[in-house]
Amino acid sequence: MPELPEVETIKNALKPHLTGRTIxxxxxxxxxxxxxxxxxxxxxxxxxxxILGLDRRGKYLxxxxxxxxxxxxxxxxxxxxxxxxxxxxxxxxxxxxxxNGGRMVYTDVRRFGTMxxxxxxxxxxxxxxxxxxxxxxxxxYLTQLLKSRxxxxxxxxLNQELIAGIGNMYAxxxxxxxxxxxxxPACSLTQxxxxxxxxxxxxxLNKGISKLGASIRNYRHPDGGQGSAHKEFxxxxxxxxxxxxxxxxxxxxxxxQRGTYFCPKCQAAK
DNA sequence: CCCGGAACCTGAAGGC
DNA sequence: TGCCTTCAGGTTCCGG
Numbered sequence: 001m002p003e004l005p006e007v008e009t010i011k012n013a014l015k016p017h018l019t020g021r022t023i024x025x026x027x028x029x030x031x032x033x034x035x036x037x038x039x040x041x042x043x044x045x046x047x048x049x050x051i052l053g054l055d056r057r058g059k060y061l062x063x064x065x066x067x068x069x070x071x072x073x074x075x076x077x078x079x080x081x082x083x084x085x086x087x088x089x090x091x092x093x094x095x096x097x098x099x100n101g102g103r104m105v106y107t108d109v110r111r112f113g114t115m116x117x118x119x120x121x122x123x124x125x126x127x128x129x130x131x132x133x134x135x136x137x138x139x140x141y142l143t144q145l146l147k148s149r150x151x152x153x154x155x156x157x158l159n160q161e162l163i164a165g166i167g168n169m170y171a172x173x174x175x176x177x178x179x180x181x182x183x184x185p186a187c188s189l190t191q192x193x194x195x196x197x198x199x200x201x202x203x204x205l206n207k208g209i210s211k212l213g214a215s216i217r218n219y220r221h222p223d224g225g226q227g228s229a230h231k232e233f234x235x236x237x238x239x240x241x242x243x244x245x246x247x248x249x250x251x252x253x254x255x256x257q258r259g260t261y262f263c264p265k266c267q268a269a270k
Numbered sequence: 271c272c273c274g275g276a277a278c279c280t281g282a283a284g285g286c
Numbered sequence: 287t288g289c290c291t292t293c294a295g296g297t298t299c300c301g302g
Contacts, residue, residue, distance in 0.1 A: 078280085
């Protein structure tokens with residue numbers, strides 16, 4: 001499941017391959033990912049464009065093109081972007097060719113991923129909340145988000161219109177790190193807890209990036225390898241394994257329809 | 271406005 | 287062994 005650290009890793013890996021190249025061809029095996037415009041227009045607006053740069057916003061990858069165009073990609077749960085894969089990749093939905101013979105392959109088992117071609121990225125990204133690793137994400141900002149809401153604190157962390165980029169795995173890890181029960185009403189957190197949670201969010205995201213992402217299910221690095229962030233997860237996807245702090249077995253509950261892992265002792269409900 | 275639940279998809283895993 | 291059901295979760299949409 002690509003979340004912020006995984007998309008950041010993909011962006012960083014593709015950047016040297018793609019920047020400065022010109023798109024020479026697009027092959028579409030499945031039109032489902034192509035949003036908003038007909039697939040013919042999608043291809044027309046890509047071919048011949050020069051790639052000026054790559055960026056990330058929340059879980060979206062943005063590829064800036066000449067002519068003011070932007071290719072915006074969301075991988076959802078099982079999407080992957082691979083650079084020059086050696087083998088034929090199963091579930092290949094699209095291929096992008098560039099002028100040095102390189103090829104970016106888009107695979108997606110479940111076909112939830114989406115692609116857009118837009119002049120103004122705000123059309124797609126306009127409703128996203130703040131970037132949790134940017135300076136504007138302060139403890140004060142987090143306090144404002146939490147204080148008026150009764151919903152579980154985990155649901156706030158997952159709301160992309162409030163904070164952009166945190167998904168199920170890193171939400172669980174951040175709450176564990178901050179010793180906060182995922183079902184706590186957002187407005188019940190103390191100022192001290194919010195300050196800690198703010199630090200924890202940044203800590204787990206930065207660690208995820210430094211480990212090149214977490215390969216829990218389908219996520220792969222563009223070179224075909226896997227990230228290693230999941231090896232250091234304390235609770236996410238570790239039901240019944242001992243908590244790294246107190247050895248109590250990690251529990252799994254459902255919060256906002258998502259599987260949620262936590263330590264019942266370290267993150268005791270108040 | 272706020273919140274919860276269904277839908278979208280399909281391979282993997284578990285039950286019988 | 288094999289069929290059937292359930293599960294996984296990012297986002298959007300709908301209803302209360």
